[in-house]
Amino acid sequence: MSRRLVVEADGGSRGNPGPAGYGALVRDADTGRVLAERAASVGRATNNVAEYGGLVAGLQAALDVDPTASVEVRMDSKLVVEQMSGRWKIKHPDMQQLAVQARKLARQLGDVRYTWVPRAQNGAADALANSAMDGRPVHRDPAAEAVVLEDEVQPSGASAQVPAPVVTTVTHLLRHGQTEHTPERRFSGRNELPLSRTGRAEADAAAHRAKDLGIEVVLASPLRRTRETAEIVAGVLGLPVALDDDLVELDFGDLEGLTFDEARTRHPLAARRFLDDVTVPAPGGESVADVSARVARTRRRILAEHAGRTVLVVSHVTPIKLMLAAALGTGDEVVHRVFLEAASLSSVAWSSDGRTSVRLVNDTAHLR
Incomplete structure (x- = not known):
């Protein structure tokens, strides 16, 4: 049975809109013990926007405590509770963006439900x-602090507990080489197109670049273009290729194989909604948010199974962009603001203390 956590979140604004801030905490549902506390200003905003800020911060804190946990979110904002439960629509643009962030975090947890509570509770x-x-932000993890205090008061002569060393895992994110769709900029999702002659040359160039990166593990999407790219690189490195279904490209559904202009002509409303909102699926396919959830799964899996190692991940535009978004702490909307060339390399270092460092984005030096 998964661990049960409670998130308590609130927000306020002195002026509505006015100087605003949120507060959130995470408790163990069985003992009531506070495991994390968060408070921060959101600048000038309304009460409702601040409330959503508290929700996002609380869910992130719960994810930091235990990503497998079942979570009950308790808030005294009936508006947020009803909107996040799917019973009321969200019309305010700022609240829509925060709701997207909250749903993304919720999908990464075991289970999340929302409960309205009276303000007094x-x-x-x-x-x-x-x-x-009041200008006093809070970022506390009382459970972790308690462990430190116990160590500090340990009697002399007792064996001191040494903090776990920080382990850094490096992921090199390689987009596959070109196919016949690439130069025409066609939606290319779940098809099984092979690499073109240019694409195979790009994969070979990437392989020789990879020889200097200290790669120990090669993971790839099982689609043909990524599999072929990974096999060329792994062949030079002398490593096997492990396939991961969560690394596949977004399913573009009815937009598959179309150019952007063709998509807008044949599916004007559906294409526009899909490109404007990361939570809206392509007609007959997936949404960016859907891909984000499975990329989060594979990211956690990589960091757990290959901690401290250097991993080459051969994937597609959308999963790589979402991996970068997670490292940068941005929303899924970043997929529309970053461009990745075929066979480009991006790199992220993930530390076990929660810090991340984006080292490369869309590097194509090996293709010149």
Whole structure:
């Protein structure tokens, strides 16, 4: 049975809109023990936007505590609870963006449900929100601090507990080489097109670049173009290729094989909604948010199974962009703001203390 956590979240604004801030905390559902506390200003905003800020911060804190946990979110904002439960529509643009972030985090947890509580039962989160509005941000993990205190008061002569060393895992993210779709900029999702002659040359160039990267593991999407790219690189490195279904490209459904202009002509409304909103699926296919959820799964799997190693991930535009978005702490909308060439290399270092460092984005030096 998965661990049960409770998130208590609140937000406020002195002026509505005015100086605003949020507060959130995570408790163990069985013991009531506070495991994490968060409070921060959101600048000038409304109460509702601040409330959503508290929700996002609380879900992120719960994810940091235990990504497999079942979570109950308790808030005294009936608006947020009803909207996140899918019963009320979200019309405010800022709230829509925050709701997307919250849903992305919720999909990475074991299970999330939302409960309205009277304001009197949300005092701890309210106090944190007021602390934020007073200019006193909070980022505490009391459970972790308790361990440190226990170590500090340990009697002399007792064996001291040494903190776990920080382990850094490096992922080199390689987009596959060109296919016949690439130069024409066609939606290319779940098809099984092979690499073109140019694509195979690009994969070979990437392989020789990879020889200097200290790669120990090669993972790839099982689609033909990524599999062929990975096999060329792994052949030069003398490593096997492990396939991961969560690394496949977004399913573009009815847009598959179309150019952007063709998509807008044949599916004007559906294409526009898909390109404007990361939560809206392509007609007959997936949404960016759907891909984000499975990329989060594979990222956690990589960091757990290959901790401290250097991993080559051969994938597609959307999964690689979403891996970069996770490292940068941005929303899924970044997929529309980053361009990745065929056979380009991006790199991220993930530390076990939660820090990340994006080292390369869309590097094509090996193709010149």
